[in-house]
Amino acid sequence: MHHPAAIQLDSLTKRYGDTVALDDVTLDIAPGERTVLLGLSGSGKSTLLRHLNGLEQPDSGSVSVLGAPVATARGRELRQLRSRVGFIFQQFELVGPRTALENVLTGALSELRGPRLGLLAYPKALRVRAAELLAEVGLEERAFQRADTLSGGQQQRVAIARALMQQPEILLADEPVASLDPESSQQIMALIRELAERRGLAVVCSLHQVELALGWGSRVVGLRAGKVVLDAPAHSLDESAVMAIYQRAGDDSVAPPARQLDLNGAAA
Amino acid sequence: MTATITPARVGARPGEKLPLPSRNALTAAALLLALLGVALWSLSGVGLSWQQVTRGIEYAGSFLARAVPFVWPTLPEILWLSALTLAIVFCGTAMAAILSIPVAYLAARNTTPTRWGGALGRFLGVATRAAPDAIMAMIFAMVIGQGALAGVLALGIHSVGMISKLTADAIEQVPEGPRLALRAAGATKSQEFWGAVWPQVLPAFIAIVLHRADINLRVSVILGFVGVAGLGHQLSIAMQTLNYREALPFAIIIFVLCVAFEIVSALIRRFLLGAPVARRTLAHRLVRALPGGAGAGAGSGAGEAAGAVGAAAEGNSFGRAAFAGRVPWTADRLKSSALLWGTATLLGASIALAATQESSFANFWKNLGIAASRLWPPSLPPAKWEATAIALTETVQIAFAATLLALAGSLILGVFSARNVAPSPAVRGASRFLLVVIRGLPELLLALFFIILTGLGPGAAVLALAIGGVGLLGKLFADSIEEVDRGPERALHAVGATRTQVFTAATFPQATPALVGHTLYLLDTNIRSATVLGIVGGGGIGYMLSSAARINQHELLALLLCVLVIVFAVEGLASWIRRLIA
Numbered sequence: 001m002h003h004p005a006a007i008q009l010d011s012l013t014k015r016y017g018d019t020v021a022l023d024d025v026t027l028d029i030a031p032g033e034r035t036v037l038l039g040l041s042g043s044g045k046s047t048l049l050r051h052l053n054g055l056e057q058p059d060s061g062s063v064s065v066l067g068a069p070v071a072t073a074r075g076r077e078l079r080q081l082r083s084r085v086g087f088i089f090q091q092f093e094l095v096g097p098r099t100a101l102e103n104v105l106t107g108a109l110s111e112l113r114g115p116r117l118g119l120l121a122y123p124k125a126l127r128v129r130a131a132e133l134l135a136e137v138g139l140e141e142r143a144f145q146r147a148d149t150l151s152g153g154q155q156q157r158v159a160i161a162r163a164l165m166q167q168p169e170i171l172l173a174d175e176p177v178a179s180l181d182p183e184s185s186q187q188i189m190a191l192i193r194e195l196a197e198r199r200g201l202a203v204v205c206s207l208h209q210v211e212l213a214l215g216w217g218s219r220v221v222g223l224r225a226g227k228v229v230l231d232a233p234a235h236s237l238d239e240s241a242v243m244a245i246y247q248r249a250g251d252d253s254v255a256p257p258a259r260q261l262d263l264n265g266a267a268a
Numbered sequence: 269m270t271a272t273i274t275p276a277r278v279g280a281r282p283g284e285k286l287p288l289p290s291r292n293a294l295t296a297a298a299l300l301l302a303l304l305g306v307a308l309w310s311l312s313g314v315g316l317s318w319q320q321v322t323r324g325i326e327y328a329g330s331f332l333a334r335a336v337p338f339v340w341p342t343l344p345e346i347l348w349l350s351a352l353t354l355a356i357v358f359c360g361t362a363m364a365a366i367l368s369i370p371v372a373y374l375a376a377r378n379t380t381p382t383r384w385g386g387a388l389g390r391f392l393g394v395a396t397r398a399a400p401d402a403i404m405a406m407i408f409a410m411v412i413g414q415g416a417l418a419g420v421l422a423l424g425i426h427s428v429g430m431i432s433k434l435t436a437d438a439i440e441q442v443p444e445g446p447r448l449a450l451r452a453a454g455a456t457k458s459q460e461f462w463g464a465v466w467p468q469v470l471p472a473f474i475a476i477v478l479h480r481a482d483i484n485l486r487v488s489v490i491l492g493f494v495g496v497a498g499l500g501h502q503l504s505i506a507m508q509t510l511n512y513r514e515a516l517p518f519a520i521i522i523f524v525l526c527v528a529f530e531i532v533s534a535l536i537r538r539f540l541l542g543a544p545v546a547r548r549t550l551a552h553r554l555v556r557a558l559p560g561g562a563g564a565g566a567g568s569g570a571g572e573a574a575g576a577v578g579a580a581a582e583g584n585s586f587g588r589a590a591f592a593g594r595v596p597w598t599a600d601r602l603k604s605s606a607l608l609w610g611t612a613t614l615l616g617a618s619i620a621l622a623a624t625q626e627s628s629f630a631n632f633w634k635n636l637g638i639a640a641s642r643l644w645p646p647s648l649p650p651a652k653w654e655a656t657a658i659a660l661t662e663t664v665q666i667a668f669a670a671t672l673l674a675l676a677g678s679l680i681l682g683v684f685s686a687r688n689v690a691p692s693p694a695v696r697g698a699s700r701f702l703l704v705v706i707r708g709l710p711e712l713l714l715a716l717f718f719i720i721l722t723g724l725g726p727g728a729a730v731l732a733l734a735i736g737g738v739g740l741l742g743k744l745f746a747d748s749i750e751e752v753d754r755g756p757e758r759a760l761h762a763v764g765a766t767r768t769q770v771f772t773a774a775t776f777p778q779a780t781p782a783l784v785g786h787t788l789y790l791l792d793t794n795i796r797s798a799t800v801l802g803i804v805g806g807g808g809i810g811y812m813l814s815s816a817a818r819i820n821q822h823e824l825l826a827l828l829l830c831v832l833v834i835v836f837a838v839e840g841l842a843s844w845i846r847r848l849i850a
Contacts, residue, residue, distance in 0.1 A: 053452050083454030093445035097467050099600070101590060106463050110454030115462030118604070124593040131590035140587035144598045159449070166453050 004067060006031045006170050006202040007052060012061035014047055014226075021047040023226035024061070029202055029219075031169070034193065036217035036234070037206040038245055044226040045206035049172050052204065053085045054078050066169055083110035086163030086201075088173040088192070092155040096148030100139060100158045103147050104130040107165025133161040137191060153184030157191065164195060171196055173205040177212070185209070189216055210242050296848035299841070300784065303791075307672035310665035316727040324721030331720050335512040341502075341521075350525055353498035355621035356416050357488050360423025361481040362615050365473075367428045372435035379439055379461060389436070397429025398835040401487055402800045403828055406494045406817045410639045412632065416625035419496030423484050431480050438472035439465060474540060474607075478533040485529050486710035489522055493712075493804050494814070497625045499525070500712070504804075507716065519713050527708035540603060639821075646826035656812065660830060662726050663808030666801075667794035667838075669730045674737025675787055681738060682745025688757065689749060689771050700746070706739035715801045729806030733794050741790050748782035749775060781849045788842035795838050799831055 007029040014022040022044045029035055037045045050056040051063050054070045063070040066084055073081050086107075094103045105122045108130070116122055122130075134140050137157040142150060147158060156176060163171060173192060177185035189212055196203045207213045213220060213234075220237055222230030222245035230245050288294075341349070373379050374389025405422035412418055446464040455463060492500020499522050506515035589596040648656065681699045683689055690696035711732050718728035756774035765773065802810015809831060816823040 055448065055452060079454040079456065081454075082452055085452075087449070087452035089445060089449060091445055093443075093449040095446045095464050095467050097470070099598075106450055106455070107453050109450060109456075109459045109463060112459075115456075115458045117462050117466065119595045127593040127595070128591065131587075131593070134590065135587070140590060143590040144586050144596060144600075146600065162449070162453070 008064040010062045034218040035204045036213040039223035043223040086168035086171045088176045090175040092159045094147040101143040104161045107162040171203045292848045307668040310668035314726040335516045338517045339513045340517045355618035356419045357484045358618040359420040363424030364427030365477045368431035371432035375436040376439035393432045401426035411635045414495035416622040419491045434476045442468045489712045642821040643825045647822045648826040659809040663798045666798040670733030671791045673734035677738040678741035681742040685746035686749035703742045711736040724805040726807035729801040744786040752778035
């Protein structure tokens with residue numbers, strides 16, 4: 001952790017019309033750190049993540065990723081920066097009519113010049129690398145199957161392999177299990193953790209399931225109405241402390257705490 | 269007191285006025301009524317009468333007497349001419365398909381790089397669609413000579429309008445997520461488009477292009493009348509020399525070729541695009557053109573289940589292939605290779621065939637200069653203004669009258685063809701079959717047939733366009749009626765409504781906006797078709813255009829501009845109404 005911060009946010013503010021999506025967010029995330037973003041929907045989790053790879057531009061404040069300013073990057077510079085940051089979406093966002101392998105290969109597009117259509121348009125070395133990544137997420141047998149014929153959990157595995165194909169230094173995940181059943185959710189979260197640890201990646205993952213969050217992250221950041229309302233090491237927190245994030249001003253009724261799951265076991 | 273001001277109570281009170289419908293609805297209703305009025309006036313104005321038709325049937329007898337025995341061309345001649353016609357159609361359609369991709373990219377709201385690009389893309393689409401293909405072929409023939417190339421260029425440019433419009437619609441329907449994912453991975457704009465957007469558009473694009481090839485095959489027959497080589501040209505020679513014993517066999521060959529092509533293209537669509545696509549736009553309707561192709565919505569189809577089973581069985585060997593960087597011959601790869609190499613071979617052969625026809629680029633620039641100086645500036649002597657106005661009115665009347673007749677026929681056949689309202693499966697099958705046969709008939713053959721029956725003039729064009737219109741409109745109606753939400757129908761069945769009551773109260777009102785949209789689309793195409801049919805003797809401005817092309821090209825350009833003004837006006841009106849009822 002002597003290395004400079006992987007991500008540095010300084011007074012980041014973003015508005016959409018009258019609503020303040022992010023309100024003066026200042027945050028440092030170290031390399032290899034596993035951060036969970038918690039908060040109600042609309043609290044700014046997705047907006048925050050999308051600022052980290054330049055999919056959104058801040059109104060004020062600065063975003064620095066891997067030592068480079070994101071907000072001012074343009075064109076080739078921005079694409080280079082994005083290629084060093086993997087992104088996993090809630091809805092997987094695979095290209096349905098294409099094979100799983102080709103979807104993984106699109107993660108390497110930034111290494112290539114010009115558009116690619118079809119597996120044969122990619123160099124063989126990249127095809128091998130993509131196949132190895134599919135094996136790592138447990139889907140080597142599905143390499144040549146159309147992505148839209150896979151189950152939700154399988155599609156998210158392909159999407160993870162696509163993000164790793166970028167050989168990223170940071171992994172961002174926006175509600176990666178919100179569209180999945182509980183069993184697949186646990187498997188996917190464990191997989192992300194395992195793959196990130198193996199590569200020493202910093203991970204920022206937004207979640208809305210508190211019980212998944214506590215066992216998984218090394219740090220928990222809570223957002224409410226675009227403001228950071230909690231920032232603490234995960235081991236120091238219990239559920240009632242976390243549930244306070246979801247409390248509105250003047251609202252004392254807190255949902256009963258959910259059972260905490262042991263994800264370390266699931267990962268093994 | 270508060271209860272009396274709720275709308276329900278006001279509506280329930282006898283003698284109380286119903287609340288007024290919205291302004292958009294009123295405007296749309298007024299416009300549609302006005303259009304209906306114009307259509308009725310047109311129908312009475314084109315001089316179509318029962319006597320004429322019955323007299324025509326007598327003529328048909330004497331015509332047939334002059335047409336038998338048929339003089340068939342030799343088999344090699346038939347094959348050569350058919351191959352040449354198909355070659356021109358393939359080359360023209362392929363050219364249009366390639367040109368349409370950048371135009372659609374510009375025109376689609378979600379891919380256009382700038383606002384100006386979007387306007388440019390839409391303008392190119394409307395402009396290429398507006399200029400009638402037969403007129404374009406005439407002008408090209410002046411520059412590069414008669415033969416194949418003038419036809420290829422005319423089809424290649426005119427078809428851009430339809431293909432790019434429908435492709436842009438399909439691009440706008442594509443989910444944004446995959447594109448965002450590629451952007452997040454650092455992909456460039458072009459990598460985003462070809463990596464995420466295009467693979468999702470491709471099935472619709474193939475269906476659109478095949479459908480356009482269908483249309484172009486029919487159009488190529490008309491191009492024969494302005495000098496483009498192929499079956500249509502032979503037909504026009506035989507017709508002009510009143511040699512009906514040779515003309516009729518050509519007409520039969522063309523009809524058989526058109527029906528065969530329709531069947532083959534439907535089979536190709538089913539083979540390539542087995543899984544149905546989300547079906548909202550016209551493009552997506554084309555994807556499921558075959559009755560068998562109509563299945564469940566997007567997501568999970570039968571093909572997917574089969575794919576999963578196959579993958580499990582072959583999984584291990586595929587895994588090994590992947591590690592070696594090899595790409596095994598899966599069913600999908602076989603299909604896309606067959607498509608790619610099949611298209612390439614066909615196109616190569618078509619280019620070779622079309623190149624046998626003498627069109628020369630040797631004097632291209634010189635001829636272009638001559639043609640331009642002959643065309644420019646457009647001028648129309650005042651003496652011809654009145655005749656032009658009359659001819660333009662006649663063309664508009666033909667289009668309106670034909671659309672009205674087609675609407676009546678399509679309502680009947682469309683209702684009988686729709687699964688949810690057809691009285692019985694047998695009726696449905698019969699009317700679906702009838703629609704396929706009608707779609708197979710080229711409008712030109714119909715027009716010639718009716719010219720023989722009713723004599724030269726607008727009546728023949730009206731009947732030809734009306735029947736041709738039923739083929740297209742009837743199918744679109746049937747699809748739209750089948751696509752209505754089933755909930756209200758079930759609800760009415762549950763309260764004991766009769767079939768007719770369910771149709772009028774639940775099915776029809778839901779389908780109305782789509783039906784209006786399709787009818788306006790047909791009106792739009794009919795204006796252009798009415799112009800083109802005039803060239804072969806269908807009355808209206810077309811006849812003036814074709815004589816101007818031979819005698820005074822300054823007039824040709826002036827008349828063409830008049831036609832374009834009308835086409836744009838009708839197109840503008842149609843899109844206004846569509847927006848009002850959307």
